[in-house]
Amino acid sequence: MTSPSLWSVYQTLYGHYGEQHWWPGESALEVMVGAVLTQNTAWPNVEKAILAMKQEGLMSAEAIVSTAPQHLAQVIRPSGYFNIKARRLQSLCQWLVYEGGIEALAYYDDDGLRAALLSLHGIGPETADDILLYACQRPVFVIDAYTRRLFSRLSLFTGDEAYDELRLAVEADLRVALDKPGSIVAVYNEYHALIVRHAKAACYKKFPACRVCCLNAVCPSASLFGPNMV
DNA sequence: GTCCAGGGTTCGT
DNA sequence: ACGAACCATGGA
Numbered sequence A: 001m002t003s004p005s006l007w008s009v010y011q012t013l014y015g016h017y018g019e020q021h022w023w024p025g026e027s028a029l030e031v032m033v034g035a036v037l038t039q040n041t042a043w044p045n046v047e048k049a050i051l052a053m054k055q056e057g058l059m060s061a062e063a064i065v066s067t068a069p070q071h072l073a074q075v076i077r078p079s080g081y082f083n084i085k086a087r088r089l090q091s092l093c094q095w096l097v098y099e100g101g102i103e104a105l106a107y108y109d110d111d112g113l114r115a116a117l118l119s120l121h122g123i124g125p126e127t128a129d130d131i132l133l134y135a136c137q138r139p140v141f142v143i144d145a146y147t148r149r150l151f152s153r154l155s156l157f158t159g160d161e162a163y164d165e166l167r168l169a170v171e172a173d174l175r176v177a178l179d180k181p182g183s184i185v186a187v188y189n190e191y192h193a194l195i196v197r198h199a200k201a202a203c204y205k206k207f208p209a210c211r212v213c214c215l216n217a218v219c220p221s222a223s224l225f226g227p228n229m230v
Numbered sequence B: 001g002t003c004c005a006g007g008g009t010t011c012g013t
Numbered sequence C: 001a002c003g004a005a006c007c008a009t010g011g012a
Helices: A006-017 A028-037 A043-055 A061-066 A069-075 A082-099 A102-107 A110-118 A125-135 A145-153 A163-177 A183-201
Strands: none
Touching: A006 A145, A006 A163, A006 A183, A028 A043, A028 A082, A028 A102, A028 A125, A043 A069, A061 A082, A069 A082, A082 A102, A110 A125, A125 A163, A125 A183, A145 A163, A145 A183, A163 A183
């Protein structure tokens, strides 16, 4: 069985699901806040917390830093893990204020900004890359459990590569397929969103053996990646 | 009632 | 370097 290319997988997903319009949010700060709040949390719960923050006047770095941790924790309660996430939000916002606001992040190059984000409390690789790609429009491919599962099922990777090893390999592969530099961020944006979208559509809950790419013939998206995948 | 979601940190081995 | 416990809500 031959594996599809990363680019053809993207085209298949895009053709099937269309534009995903990620990341929902009215501002770069809201995207960053959402990236922290969505850690191991269903998105609808995050939306409730974000709405509550707006209603409490807490959707600015200065306000988030200034408010009492206990208050912030109560406001973001629906997103779960509210105590640790309150601390993570304040850590992130304290850094943003120190840097001189989100606009000042433009002075970092991609690797420098990534390193800075990773040094913050509660910002790991996935959260950092969500912020880099969706809040800062940096060309970084987001790797998550769905991505590993899908690429592993398609025999593109083993799935147990180290985070950066997999990310850099994916980026290098797509760089060849994408001749127009300006489209890289747009494709990375759409690709990750499509993988999450596909994971929701997949029947892996109903059929445990069928995780993301649906090898089970009963799965509605069984033939999405061609007859060889059924 | 059980499972898990758009993870990360810390503390064991 | 890798695994497990921990954090905690809401929807299926």
